[in-house]
Amino acid sequence: MSSDSKRTRSATSSSARAKPRSATRSAARSAARSAASRRARANALIALIERRKPRIVDEFHEIGAALRELLEDRLHEALGHASFAELLEARAVMSLSSAKKLIAIAEHLSRDAAVQLGRERAYALVAYAAATPDADSAATIAARDGAIAGKRLSTSSKRDIEAATRSARGRGRASTPAEKARRAALLGVKRLVKSWDVGAVKVALRGPRIVVSLTVEQAARLG
Numbered sequence: 001m002s003s004d005s006k007r008t009r010s011a012t013s014s015s016a017r018a019k020p021r022s023a024t025r026s027a028a029r030s031a032a033r034s035a036a037s038r039r040a041r042a043n044a045l046i047a048l049i050e051r052r053k054p055r056i057v058d059e060f061h062e063i064g065a066a067l068r069e070l071l072e073d074r075l076h077e078a079l080g081h082a083s084f085a086e087l088l089e090a091r092a093v094m095s096l097s098s099a100k101k102l103i104a105i106a107e108h109l110s111r112d113a114a115v116q117l118g119r120e121r122a123y124a125l126v127a128y129a130a131a132t133p134d135a136d137s138a139a140t141i142a143a144r145d146g147a148i149a150g151k152r153l154s155t156s157s158k159r160d161i162e163a164a165t166r167s168a169r170g171r172g173r174a175s176t177p178a179e180k181a182r183r184a185a186l187l188g189v190k191r192l193v194k195s196w197d198v199g200a201v202k203v204a205l206r207g208p209r210i211v212v213s214l215t216v217e218q219a220a221r222l223g
Contacts, residue, residue: 038078045070046091053094060119064106067099113142117153124161125153131168137190140200186210196222 045066052059052066070076076087085096093099101123105114108129114122128148129138136146145154149164156164182205189210193201198221202213214222 035078038073038075041073042070042075042078045075046093049093057119058115060102060122061106061109061111061114064102064104067093068103068106071099071103108138109142110139113139117142120158121156121161124158124165128161128165128168131165136202136204137194137200140202143200198222 049063049066052063056063070087071084074084076082076084079087081087081090084099088094088096088099102119104126105119105122108126109117109122117125125141125148126138129136129141136144140146141148141153145152147153148156148161149167151160153161186203186205189212190203193203193212198214198218201218202211204211204213
């Protein structure tokens with residue numbers, strides 16, 4: 001074999017060995033950038049929450065949205081915490097129960113609907129909708145000023161809504177296995193409908209059927 005051929009094979013071999021090392025370094029740099037980005041985002045969200053807490057009466061929905069992002073994206077890990085609850089405690093953000101309430105509001109209601117109701121009534125409505133899977137979603141009840149225990153939402157106090165929720169939960173505990181299966185199926189359909197992202201959609205049990213009511217505009221958006 002000629003010396004030129006040997007040099008060519010040697011260079012090719014060195015290049016082949018270098019590529020995996022280069023790829024590894026590139027992946028490491030990318031991971032480092034991603035970790036730094038997640039830390040920065042987590043700190044930015046916590047800072048946003050702290051700025052808005054003094055105005056929580058008006059800005060609870062924004063706080064809930066920030067908390068939801070921290071939780072769902074597991075950003076507590078980027079800051080070295082084992083859990084979302086640990087992050088809340090270590091950074092003195094708020095109690096876990098308060099955070100969960102604000103997250104639930106941000107998840108199930110638009111900002112406008114939530115602010116119109118106020119923080120306490122907004123969470124009461126979300127809890128009511130969760131306790132009554134055969135009823136409309138919280139967003140739909142708010143949009144249509146739906147009835148809760150015979151009263152329109154707009155005229156229902158927090159106490160009224162909570163009483164209706166307790167009553168619904170009591171009925172739920174007395175449900176038969178078949179009824180529980182129907183309610184579970186309804187919840188599954190509601191989750192599916194929510195993923196369509198077409199706004200408030202009425203989903204209800206009608207005998208053996210689950211009925212989904214879409215407007216023509218909503219149906220067009222699905223196409």
